[in-house]
Amino acid sequence: MSVKKTDSLEKNHYLLIAAIAFGIILNPLNTSMITVALPEIKNEFLLTSKDITWLIASYFIVCAIFLPLIGKLSDYYGRKKIFLSGLLLISISSFAAPLSQNMPFLLGMRAIQAIGTSALYPAGMGIVRSYIEKSQNRVIGLLTVCATTSAAFGPTISGLLIQQGGWHVIFYVNFPIIIISAILAVFFIPQDEKRTTKRFKWDGMGIIIFSCLISLWIYFLQTLKSDINLWALIGSLALTFLFYFFEKKKEEPFIDVVFLKKNLNISLVYIQYIFATMIFFAMLLSMPSYLQSVLMLNPELTGLIMLSLSVFSIISTPLATRWMEKSGNKIPLLIGVIIGVVGVVFLMTINHSSPLYWIFIVLSIIGFSNGILNIGLQTLLYSFVSTSKTGTASGLFLTSRFIGNILASSAFGLMFATGVNDTNLNWMTIILIVVSVILFSGILVITKNKVAKGTQGLEKMNAEKR
Incomplete structure (x- = not known):
C-alpha cells in the first residue's frame, strides 16, 4: 500500500467506518421492523400464524446459510465488490416487496433482501480488519453496538411508519440508508486488491x-x-x-465442524448466544402482536412500548463493557442472566388488564439483561479465539444469532397458532423460563472453570499484537 493511499485512508477512515456502519444496520433493522407489521400483513393476505412464521423463518434460514458463505466469498472475490452487491440486492427487494400481491412473491423478495443484508456484515468486518489499524477492536465494538441498536429500535421505527403509511413503507425506509452507505462506500472504501490465491471451492x-x-x-x-x-x-x-x-x-x-469440536469453549458460547437471542427475539415477535391484538393498542403506541426493550439494552451495553474491563466476564454475565430470568418470570404477571407502565418495566428488565449478555458473550468468545480465527468466529457467532431467531419464530408460531391471548402468552413465557434456566446453567459452566484460560488466551493475543 502506497504512502499516499495510507495517508488517504488515515484521513477518511471515519467515513469508511460510516459506510460500513450504515450498511450493517440494514440486516438487524429489517429483521425486527417486520414484527410490528405482522398483524397487518396477516390480515391483508388472509394468512394463518403458520404462514406468518414462514415469512419470518425464511429470512433467518437464508441469513444463516449466506452469512458464512458470503464471508468466504468476500475473501476470494473482494470485500468492496461484495459489499456493494449486497446493497444492490437490498435496493431491488425493497422496491419490489411493497408491490407484492401475494405471499409467495413477498417471501421471494424477503429472501433476496436476506441475501443482500447477509453480505454486508462479513464484508464490512473484513474491510475494517484490512484498512483500520488504529483502535481496530473499538471500531468492531462500535459496529456491533450499531447492529444491536438498530435491531432494538426496529419495532419502534416500524410502528411509527405503519401508523402513517401501512406495512409497505417499512421497506422504503431502507433507501436513505442504502444511498448514504453506497455513496460513502464508492468513494471511501479502497478498491479491492487483485488476489492470486487459489480458486474458491464451493461446498x-x-x-x-x-x-x-x-x-x-x-x-x-x-x-x-x-x-x-x-x-x-x-x-x-x-x-x-x-x-x-x-x-x-x-x-x-461450509461450516468447520472440526474447529467447533476442538474448541468446546467456543461452541458453548455459541450455544448460550442462541438461547440469549431466542429470549430477546421472542419478545420482539410476540409482544407487538399481543399489544395490538389483546390490549388493542395502535402500531405507534406499540412501537413506543417496545422502545423499552431497546433503550435499556443500549444503556446496559457500555455499562457492562466497563464493568467487564475491571472485573472480568464472570460476574457481569451471571448478573446479566439472573436479571434476565427475573424479567422472564415477571412476564407471567402480564395479562389483558396489565397497566402499560408495568409492561414497559418488564420489557426494560429483559432488554437490560440482553445488553449485558450480548456484549459479555462476545467478549468471552474473543478471549478464547486467536487473532487469526477472528473472522471465522465472528461469522459463526452471527449464524448462532439467526439460529436463535429461528427457534424464537418457531416458538411464536407454535404458541400462538390458536390465537394471541393471555393463555398462549403464558405458555410462551413458560418456554422462555426454561430457556433462561438453561442459559444460566450454561454460563455458569463456561465461566466457572474456563474464564481463567480465556484470559490467558487474551493476554497471549495482546502480546502477539505488541
Missing part, C-alpha cells in the same frame, strides 16, 4: 444439506402444535448427523 452439497436440515427442523417444530411428526424428527436428526460427518471430511467445509 455445494454442504450448503444443500444445511439448508434442508434447518428447514426440516423448523417444519418439525411447527407440527408440534397438533402432534409429534415422527418422520420429520427422524429426518431432522438424520440430516444433522449427515451434515456433521460430511463436513468433517471436507477440506474446505
Whole structure:
C-alpha cells in the first residue's frame, strides 16, 4: 500500500467506518421492523400464524446459510465488490416487496433482501480488519453496538411508519440508508486488491444439506402444535448427523465442524448466544402482536412500548463493557442472566388488564439483561479465539444469532397458532423460563472453570499484537 493511499485512508477512515456502519444496520433493522407489521400483513393476505412464521423463518434460514458463505466469498472475490452487491440486492427487494400481491412473491423478495443484508456484515468486518489499524477492536465494538441498536429500535421505527403509511413503507425506509452507505462506500472504501490465491471451492452439497436440515427442523417444530411428526424428527436428526460427518471430511467445509469440536469453549458460547437471542427475539415477535391484538393498542403506541426493550439494552451495553474491563466476564454475565430470568418470570404477571407502565418495566428488565449478555458473550468468545480465527468466529457467532431467531419464530408460531391471548402468552413465557434456566446453567459452566484460560488466551493475543 502506497504512502499516499495510507495517508488517504488515515484521513477518511471515519467515513469508511460510516459506510460500513450504515450498511450493517440494514440486516438487524429489517429483521425486527417486520414484527410490528405482522398483524397487518396477516390480515391483508388472509394468512394463518403458520404462514406468518414462514415469512419470518425464511429470512433467518437464508441469513444463516449466506452469512458464512458470503464471508468466504468476500475473501476470494473482494470485500468492496461484495459489499456493494449486497446493497444492490437490498435496493431491488425493497422496491419490489411493497408491490407484492401475494405471499409467495413477498417471501421471494424477503429472501433476496436476506441475501443482500447477509453480505454486508462479513464484508464490512473484513474491510475494517484490512484498512483500520488504529483502535481496530473499538471500531468492531462500535459496529456491533450499531447492529444491536438498530435491531432494538426496529419495532419502534416500524410502528411509527405503519401508523402513517401501512406495512409497505417499512421497506422504503431502507433507501436513505442504502444511498448514504453506497455513496460513502464508492468513494471511501479502497478498491479491492487483485488476489492470486487459489480458486474458491464451493461446498455445494454442504450448503444443500444445511439448508434442508434447518428447514426440516423448523417444519418439525411447527407440527408440534397438533402432534409429534415422527418422520420429520427422524429426518431432522438424520440430516444433522449427515451434515456433521460430511463436513468433517471436507477440506474446505461450509461450516468447520472440526474447529467447533476442538474448541468446546467456543461452541458453548455459541450455544448460550442462541438461547440469549431466542429470549430477546421472542419478545420482539410476540409482544407487538399481543399489544395490538389483546390490549388493542395502535402500531405507534406499540412501537413506543417496545422502545423499552431497546433503550435499556443500549444503556446496559457500555455499562457492562466497563464493568467487564475491571472485573472480568464472570460476574457481569451471571448478573446479566439472573436479571434476565427475573424479567422472564415477571412476564407471567402480564395479562389483558396489565397497566402499560408495568409492561414497559418488564420489557426494560429483559432488554437490560440482553445488553449485558450480548456484549459479555462476545467478549468471552474473543478471549478464547486467536487473532487469526477472528473472522471465522465472528461469522459463526452471527449464524448462532439467526439460529436463535429461528427457534424464537418457531416458538411464536407454535404458541400462538390458536390465537394471541393471555393463555398462549403464558405458555410462551413458560418456554422462555426454561430457556433462561438453561442459559444460566450454561454460563455458569463456561465461566466457572474456563474464564481463567480465556484470559490467558487474551493476554497471549495482546502480546502477539505488541
